[in-house]
Amino acid sequence: MDSAPLFPRPRLFQNLLLFLWALLNCSLGVSAQGPGEWTPWVSWTRCSSSCGRGVSVRSRRCLRLPGEEPCWGDSHEYRLCQLPDCPPGAVPFRDLQCALYNGRPVLGTQKTYQWVPFHGAPNQCDLNCLAEGHAFYHSFGRVLDGTACSPGAQGVCVAGRCLSAGCDGLLGSGALEDRCGRCGGANDSCLFVQRVFRDAGAFAGYWNVTLIPEGARHVRVAHRSRNHLALMGGDGRYVLNGDWTVSPPGTYEAAGTHVVYTRDTGPQETLQAAGPTSHDLLLQVLLQEPNPGIEFEFWLPRERYSPFQARVQALGWPLRQPQPRGVEPQPPAAPAVTPARTPTLAPDPCPPCPDTRGRAHRLLHYCGSDFVFQARVLGRHRQAQETRYEVRIQLVYKNRSPLRAREYVWAPGHCPCPMLAPYRDYLMAVQRLVSPDGTQDQLLLPHAGYARPWSPAEDSRIRLTARRCPS
Numbered sequence: 001m002d003s004a005p006l007f008p009r010p011r012l013f014q015n016l017l018l019f020l021w022a023l024l025n026c027s028l029g030v031s032a033q034g035p036g037e038w039t040p041w042v043s044w045t046r047c048s049s050s051c052g053r054g055v056s057v058r059s060r061r062c063l064r065l066p067g068e069e070p071c072w073g074d075s076h077e078y079r080l081c082q083l084p085d086c087p088p089g090a091v092p093f094r095d096l097q098c099a100l101y102n103g104r105p106v107l108g109t110q111k112t113y114q115w116v117p118f119h120g121a122p123n124q125c126d127l128n129c130l131a132e133g134h135a136f137y138h139s140f141g142r143v144l145d146g147t148a149c150s151p152g153a154q155g156v157c158v159a160g161r162c163l164s165a166g167c168d169g170l171l172g173s174g175a176l177e178d179r180c181g182r183c184g185g186a187n188d189s190c191l192f193v194q195r196v197f198r199d200a201g202a203f204a205g206y207w208n209v210t211l212i213p214e215g216a217r218h219v220r221v222a223h224r225s226r227n228h229l230a231l232m233g234g235d236g237r238y239v240l241n242g243d244w245t246v247s248p249p250g251t252y253e254a255a256g257t258h259v260v261y262t263r264d265t266g267p268q269e270t271l272q273a274a275g276p277t278s279h280d281l282l283l284q285v286l287l288q289e290p291n292p293g294i295e296f297e298f299w300l301p302r303e304r305y306s307p308f309q310a311r312v313q314a315l316g317w318p319l320r321q322p323q324p325r326g327v328e329p330q331p332p333a334a335p336a337v338t339p340a341r342t343p344t345l346a347p348d349p350c351p352p353c354p355d356t357r358g359r360a361h362r363l364l365h366y367c368g369s370d371f372v373f374q375a376r377v378l379g380r381h382r383q384a385q386e387t388r389y390e391v392r393i394q395l396v397y398k399n400r401s402p403l404r405a406r407e408y409v410w411a412p413g414h415c416p417c418p419m420l421a422p423y424r425d426y427l428m429a430v431q432r433l434v435s436p437d438g439t440q441d442q443l444l445l446p447h448a449g450y451a452r453p454w455s456p457a458e459d460s461r462i463r464l465t466a467r468r469c470p471s
Contacts, residue, residue, distance in 0.1 A: 036064025047081035048146035055146035098129035125157035217275035350415030365450035369429035
């Protein structure tokens with residue numbers, strides 16, 4: 001007969017501590033409040049596929065005492081795993097699942113069929129298989145986790161849902177890179193440089209507009225005129241529109257990124273690049289008529305701004321400034337050839353925002369607001385001492401009057417807190433502000449108010465907060 005162990009097993013010991021804690025709370029008359037506690041995540045499972053893309057999962061358990069609310073968040077997380085590509089001729093994962101039913105009686109008869117995937121059914125994460133040689137398909141339930149939603153799609157099926165991976169690699173997280181390239185960031189590690197180059201130029205020819213420094217992201221340049229934008233690499237060679245030759249619209253490789261060049265009959269011309277740039281680029285303009293203004297913008301890491309500003313002011317790398325050349329309209333007689341000038345750029349720094357995390361902050365602003373909704377920021381415009389956001393309302397949690405599908409949300413100051421990034425989804429609590437004479441009716445996001453990136457966890461928290469407001 002085996003002897004009993006001298007010490008309790010770890011799980012038994014953990015349960016014993018939990019029981020004693022509950023007993024102590026009851027004896028002291030303490031009522032359990034708030035959500036339970038999650039156990040640590042277990043290790044990630046092996047990839048669901050042996051080659052190509054698949055899914056890995058990890059889980060955790062919610063420990064809660066009687067009277068406690070469920071834990072906030074998800075009990076399972078899924079991430080995309082990428083293995084070496086499948087060899088040529090390998091049978092796709094969905095085809096293999098359909099083939100499992102080949103030669104097996106289905107549909108309540110003894111007839112058998114050969115099955116191939118069918119992609120025209122409503123739910124792409126069901127195992128919909130077409131009977132070869134027949135005009136019908138059959139659904140055999142859900143596909144296995146890790147199956148591609150459709151041929152060539154980025155999403156994969158998990159628990160019957162088609163999910164895409166966020167920048168954190170987690171499926172369905174919705175995590176996005178901010179303008180600085182940080183996953184889930186708040187655009188606080190970089191500066192937004194936005195200016196208009198208005199130099200008219202003393203002669204027709206190439207003029208320097210700005211230096212686009214190494215590390216720049218989300219570069220955008222636009223103007224409306226018969227002039228042409230030109231881009232030069234650090235080696236002095238033109239990427240496009242150099243040497244008095246106009247390049248065709250298209251995508252060009254430069255500084256480790258793709259530069260998309262467009263030109264229409266507007267006449268409007270644009271350059272766009274996602275970045276980050278691997279080295280400096282020089283933006284120029286080939287003047288043929290007076291310059292009406294060239295708008296340019298990009299995001300730059302904070303630590304790169306001072307070196308960039310110094311290089312812009314000194315232009316410490318060789319620049320090629322072509323001599324004047326007669327083009328339409330003809331330049332004035334005997335023009336004075338002046339060196340190319342580069343505008344002095346200044347950063348647009350904003351002080352850090354106060355910490356607004358925590359349940360108390362969420363509860364205060366939810367209960368004291370007129371509207372709480374989920375919205376996507378479509379644009380941001382600064383004017384005078386206010387910042388105006390154009391948002392698209394996606395889900396309303398609380399409203400005291402009807403909302404339109406698109407609204408403007410106003411925030412005080414040139415550097416509002418929190419700062420909302422374009423093209424991201426937020427949960428926000430706003431107040432309705434009506435002027436005494438009734439001429440202004442605005443939705444106001446207070447300074448240090450509630451505006452947080454939307455996530456399933458934050459959605460759960462805000463729904464729980466709604467039940468705690470005093471009636």
